[in-house]
Amino acid sequence: MIRRIGVLTGGGDAPGLNSALRAVVKTAILRYGWTVVGFEDGYEGAILGRGRELGLDDVRGLLVRGGTILGASNRADPFWFQHPELGDTEPRDHSATLLATLERFAVDALVVIGGEGSLTIAHRLSQLGLAVVGVPKTIDNDVRGTAWTIGFDTAVTTATEALDRLHTTAESHHRVMLVELMGRDAGWIALHAGVAGGADVILMPELPFTLERIVAVVERRRARSRHFTIVAVAEGARPAGGEAVFERTGPLPYHRKYGGISVMLQQQLTPLVPSEVRAVVLGHLQRGGTPTPADRTLATALGSAAVDALARGERGVMVAVRSHPTGRATWGIVQIPLAEVARGPRLVPLDHPLVEAARALGISFGQADEE
Numbered sequence: 001m002i003r004r005i006g007v008l009t010g011g012g013d014a015p016g017l018n019s020a021l022r023a024v025v026k027t028a029i030l031r032y033g034w035t036v037v038g039f040e041d042g043y044e045g046a047i048l049g050r051g052r053e054l055g056l057d058d059v060r061g062l063l064v065r066g067g068t069i070l071g072a073s074n075r076a077d078p079f080w081f082q083h084p085e086l087g088d089t090e091p092r093d094h095s096a097t098l099l100a101t102l103e104r105f106a107v108d109a110l111v112v113i114g115g116e117g118s119l120t121i122a123h124r125l126s127q128l129g130l131a132v133v134g135v136p137k138t139i140d141n142d143v144r145g146t147a148w149t150i151g152f153d154t155a156v157t158t159a160t161e162a163l164d165r166l167h168t169t170a171e172s173h174h175r176v177m178l179v180e181l182m183g184r185d186a187g188w189i190a191l192h193a194g195v196a197g198g199a200d201v202i203l204m205p206e207l208p209f210t211l212e213r214i215v216a217v218v219e220r221r222r223a224r225s226r227h228f229t230i231v232a233v234a235e236g237a238r239p240a241g242g243e244a245v246f247e248r249t250g251p252l253p254y255h256r257k258y259g260g261i262s263v264m265l266q267q268q269l270t271p272l273v274p275s276e277v278r279a280v281v282l283g284h285l286q287r288g289g290t291p292t293p294a295d296r297t298l299a300t301a302l303g304s305a306a307v308d309a310l311a312r313g314e315r316g317v318m319v320a321v322r323s324h325p326t327g328r329a330t331w332g333i334v335q336i337p338l339a340e341v342a343r344g345p346r347l348v349p350l351d352h353p354l355v356e357a358a359r360a361l362g363i364s365f366g367q368a369d370e371e
């Protein structure tokens, strides 16, 4: 019997998190008469006891607000956590501390709004007996079992607008423009923004590229009097037989920060093509700002469905979108086991319809065997 639930936003922030929080709080209070406790900064607040009750007044006006009123953290893993307040000198397993904190707050169940990392942790907590339901968010759209994640549409919108703007200046100056977009393991943002923004080349982690092919595209376009080329490159893209580029690395997963592929490509391409080559890194602009209507509605539907799932007695699951909500026949929310999400990121399938369409339109993926 649930009377009180906790909620947290784990991992990197994404536009639509606040819309999801609003949906969780309103559904819990208005439909079920439960109380809701929000924990700050992802799992960190749930370990250290930084939680506060969230009422209807706390979520007023949140639908349109980017970021998360609770704060987020992509470093707080309860199974490998270190904090001076806990007297730690090195990271250790604090999952029991987290469970004790939730008990202290009299929380019967937890809603985790997070990406692959936070939801994998949710799975492990569920194996320890915690009643938990996950909600998928990440601009990367790489959570297994759901077609769409909260934040992706806004990030694609921002990235597409950037590509549109770069088109006009690239054309004026006859330049090759490399636009580095987020996406560590999966090229969803690069693919969608690349197609929507009319990129000539899309480079994704799923399809290691060759420099020669990018040079060939630039030359082919010049032969057709197109003296500029737009390349959309995911931060996790890598050359065939080579490695991805990191801004920094370290012993823990969150120490690894992708970044630098566009600058590396700029240096490598410059001596090989007659045009000037410039790199633009879009970075956290993709994570900030007001969520699009699609993200607001997705977050509302998923946040509300998570509370309904708990009320039905579902545990250890994530609410997921079956396919794109383009019409009544294709709109559906399902529950999938968190164990499935924990199997790793969802990559772009190479036979994805958008990959096929891009190829048909002559967009290059930097593959040696194209044409």
Ligand code: F6P
Binding pocket: 012, 074, 115, 138, 139, 140, 182, 183, 184, 235, 257, 258, 287
């Ligand atoms: O997972 C979301 C994401 O934005 C990735 O695309 C990116 O690599 C990472 O987070 C950046 O994290 P941080 O803000 O900690 O640098």
